[in-house]
Amino acid sequence: MTSNPPNVYLPDMATIQEVIQETPAIKTFRVTLNNADRMQAFSFEPGQVGQLSVIGVGESTFVINSPPTRKEYLQFSVMKVGELTSRLHTLKAGDQIGVRAPLGNAFPYDSMRGRDIVFVGGGIGMAPLRTLLLYMLDNRAEYGKITLLYGARSPHDMAFSYEVEEWLQRDDMHTVLTVDNGTPEWQHKVGLIPNILKEIGPSPENAVAVTCGPPIMIKFTVQALQELGFGDEQIVTTLEKRMKCGVGICGRCNIGSSYVCKDGPVYTLAQLKELPGEM
Amino acid sequence: MSTARFLKARDIAPWLEELGREYTVLAPTRHGDTVVFREFEPERGIELDRLSTTPAKKALLPPCETLFEYATTKTDTPPYRTSIELRPTLPEGKILLFGTRPCDARAMQIFDRVYDGEQVKDPYYTARRNAATIVTLACSGQAGTCFCDRVGGSPVDATGSDVLLTPLKAGYVAEALTEKGMELMRDTAFMKADGLRQEALNVRNRILEEVPERTSFLDMERNLLSLFGDLGFWDKTAESCLSCGACTYLCPTCYCFNITDEPHGDSGKRIRTWDNCMSSQFTLEGSGHNPRPTKAHRMRNRIGHKFSYYPQLHDKTLACVGCGRCISNCPVSFDIRNAVACAIQHAAANAQEHAHD
Numbered sequence: 001m002t003s004n005p006p007n008v009y010l011p012d013m014a015t016i017q018e019v020i021q022e023t024p025a026i027k028t029f030r031v032t033l034n035n036a037d038r039m040q041a042f043s044f045e046p047g048q049v050g051q052l053s054v055i056g057v058g059e060s061t062f063v064i065n066s067p068p069t070r071k072e073y074l075q076f077s078v079m080k081v082g083e084l085t086s087r088l089h090t091l092k093a094g095d096q097i098g099v100r101a102p103l104g105n106a107f108p109y110d111s112m113r114g115r116d117i118v119f120v121g122g123g124i125g126m127a128p129l130r131t132l133l134l135y136m137l138d139n140r141a142e143y144g145k146i147t148l149l150y151g152a153r154s155p156h157d158m159a160f161s162y163e164v165e166e167w168l169q170r171d172d173m174h175t176v177l178t179v180d181n182g183t184p185e186w187q188h189k190v191g192l193i194p195n196i197l198k199e200i201g202p203s204p205e206n207a208v209a210v211t212c213g214p215p216i217m218i219k220f221t222v223q224a225l226q227e228l229g230f231g232d233e234q235i236v237t238t239l240e241k242r243m244k245c246g247v248g249i250c251g252r253c254n255i256g257s258s259y260v261c262k263d264g265p266v267y268t269l270a271q272l273k274e275l276p277g278e279m
Numbered sequence: 280m281s282t283a284r285f286l287k288a289r290d291i292a293p294w295l296e297e298l299g300r301e302y303t304v305l306a307p308t309r310h311g312d313t314v315v316f317r318e319f320e321p322e323r324g325i326e327l328d329r330l331s332t333t334p335a336k337k338a339l340l341p342p343c344e345t346l347f348e349y350a351t352t353k354t355d356t357p358p359y360r361t362s363i364e365l366r367p368t369l370p371e372g373k374i375l376l377f378g379t380r381p382c383d384a385r386a387m388q389i390f391d392r393v394y395d396g397e398q399v400k401d402p403y404y405t406a407r408r409n410a411a412t413i414v415t416l417a418c419s420g421q422a423g424t425c426f427c428d429r430v431g432g433s434p435v436d437a438t439g440s441d442v443l444l445t446p447l448k449a450g451y452v453a454e455a456l457t458e459k460g461m462e463l464m465r466d467t468a469f470m471k472a473d474g475l476r477q478e479a480l481n482v483r484n485r486i487l488e489e490v491p492e493r494t495s496f497l498d499m500e501r502n503l504l505s506l507f508g509d510l511g512f513w514d515k516t517a518e519s520c521l522s523c524g525a526c527t528y529l530c531p532t533c534y535c536f537n538i539t540d541e542p543h544g545d546s547g548k549r550i551r552t553w554d555n556c557m558s559s560q561f562t563l564e565g566s567g568h569n570p571r572p573t574k575a576h577r578m579r580n581r582i583g584h585k586f587s588y589y590p591q592l593h594d595k596t597l598a599c600v601g602c603g604r605c606i607s608n609c610p611v612s613f614d615i616r617n618a619v620a621c622a623i624q625h626a627a628a629n630a631q632e633h634a635h636d
């Protein structure tokens with residue numbers, strides 16, 4: 001039976017193709033929609049999110065972190081923090097999950113063309129940045145200098161380690177890693193992200209900074225960026241807010257008159273300043 | 280052809296009973312000391328003398344509703360794959376809302392802009408909405424807690440209604456305002472009453488004359504923005520609030536919902552239930568972080584949504600219809616009228632201060 005209008009609450013059932021253990025707390029899931037036509041037609045832009053369901057448990061929001069230029073699967077990286085994420089972590093290749101995607105807006109990657117890009121990611125906040133970064137690396141000539149500062153609590157909390165190695169090697173981007181607590185083997189920085197950011201001191205000239213991470217990290221990173229001379233329009237962030245419907249109806253995710261599920265999750269600092277401070 | 284009929288008071292209950300065969304009929308009925316809006320049953324009767332304590336919104340957005348049912352099956356040979364089938368449960372059947380008040384009918388249009396918007400449509404809501412006929416009773420006068428006139432409505436406002444009833448002696452003049460309303464009235468045995476239209480209009484005008492002159496809460500959405508940063512103001516405003524949420528559940532325009540799963544073995548359902556933004560749980564995140572940690576934040580959001588955010592998004596229409604339910608049912612007598620009036624004053628004072636900077 002088809003319903004008219006389309007049922008925005010009904011997930012597409014999908015099959016997990018591969019599970020990658022990124023860190024003790026983070027797993028990456030590569031999934032394909034069971035309906036081949038829907039999978040074929042699926043398109044999204046970097047920054048957009050999806051609602052993943054473990055049917056019988058519930059739904060939560062995760063960034064689609066496969067680059068849009070690679071279409072064989074959809075990828076989500078999930079940090080285990082509570083009920084649903086713990087259940088997701090028990091799933092294996094072949095298991096079924098529900099997917100409602102894509103939802104939300106995207107990074108303004110068009111207006112970023114020709115500019116220097118500074119990525120600042122903390123913990124699982126690296127997931128949305130990764131999509132945009134991979135997109136830019138796939139279209140490398142269109143962007144200026146790319147700097148990545150990626151921080152985690154400790155070396156074994158760094159997700160995407162297989163790619164981080166590659167990013168460190170590349171000479172068309174500058175990658176800096178930092179952890180709060182080092183180990184004897186750790187060869188990179190030790191220190192909080194905002195401090196390391198000030199140390200690297202990227203120039204705000206024709207640049208855009210994109211940051212994502214825990215709220216407290218975003219707060220101090222934004223301050224550091226401002227100290228470095230980045231203007232409100234030059235600071236882009238992606239917010240986490242509890243979501244339910246994901247389509248602007250249920251009233252869960254608003255900050256003032258803006259609904260993170262449809263007007264976000266990507267905002268410039270200039271946009272956020274117009275809204276009540278409910279980060 | 281216009282359709283006006285005269286409904287004798289004593290003929291209404293039998294008529295609703297008859298309509299019950301074709302429609303799910305909801306009407307205000309007495310329940311102990313209160314009046315609640317619920318499914319009509321002849322033995323319960325109807326109570327049209329005062330505004331119901333519970334609003335009519337549940338006819339379109341039930342307090343608990345199934346979005347889909349699911350069933351899980353496992354193959355019993357290797358590789359033991361699981362498959363999950365989802366079955367959406369869209370509502371069917373016609374609905375008649377009888378005896379809503381103008382504020383309740385207006386509230387439906389406030390829902391419409393969100394649930395039946397241009398970009399997104401909620402299929403459950405729209406199925407009910409399209410199948411619903413709304414028969415509104417004009418109020419004979421305002422109660423002490425009513426302030427529909429200050430938020431863009433009035434005691435005789437027909438916005439959002441399919442039929443408007445105007446009280447006359449011993450009955451009501453029913454005027455159909457929409458195609459659905461005409462259909463409902465056309466098929467009745469009630470006396471044609473086009474001659475009573477003028478009298479009904481006179482009655483409504485007399486009711487309107489009784490509405491006091493007082494300040495309106497319209498066009499304040501931008502002014503209130505200056506208060507967002509003033510948490511101290513909201514702290515004071517929310518001081519006595521218990522975060523119980525009675526105000527949100529009884530509000531005809533509050534439409535937030537939660538989505539949860541209810542498993543029973545290998546099958547189960549996903550449901551949605553009314554939710555309450557006055558609770559600290561509403562925005563609490565897995566990490567323990569809460570973007571609205573205090574009741575001041577939550578009060579700011581509730582009042583902000585109704586008097587600033589929603590009107591900014593929807594052509595200046597306020598998301599409060601002035602029914603006063605949140606005032607008369609709050610355990611600590613929080614009065615949203617005072618809070619908004621105070622906020623408007625405060626915002627004006629802020630603006631003045633800035634002008635002198």
Ligand SMILES: Cc1cc2nc3c(=O)[nH]c(=O)nc-3n(C[C@H](O)[C@H](O)[C@H](O)COP(=O)(O)OP(=O)(O)OC[C@H]3O[C@@H](n4cnc5c(N)ncnc54)[C@H](O)[C@@H]3O)c2cc1C
Pocket residue numbers: 049059060061062063064076077078079080081082083084085086124127128239240241242243265563564565566
């Ligand atoms: C736009 C957006 C993108 C996100 N992207 C990712 C991602 O790529 N990877 C990732 O691991 N996490 C991401 N998150 C956070 C993720 O949604 C939560 O960690 C997850 O919902 C926790 O669910 P839980 O049931 O395990 O936690 P519980 O604490 O058991 O959940 C309780 C409730 O709170 C909600 N909730 C809890 N924490 C958060 C949170 N931080 N943000 C939003 N809702 C929360 C849950 O949905 C649930 O309704 C994102 C959140 C948003 C809003």
Ligand code: SF4
Pocket residue numbers: 519520521522523524525526527557605608609610611612613
């Ligand atoms: S009904 Fe009154 S006490 Fe309860 S949440 Fe609303 S304002 Fe607060």
Ligand code: SF4
Pocket residue numbers: 526529530531532533585598599600601602603604605606615
């Ligand atoms: S906020 Fe209060 S007065 Fe306004 S519509 Fe809701 S319950 Fe009625």
Ligand code: FES
Pocket residue numbers: 242243244245246247248249250251252253254259260261262
């Ligand atoms: S998640 Fe429902 S309105 Fe944003």
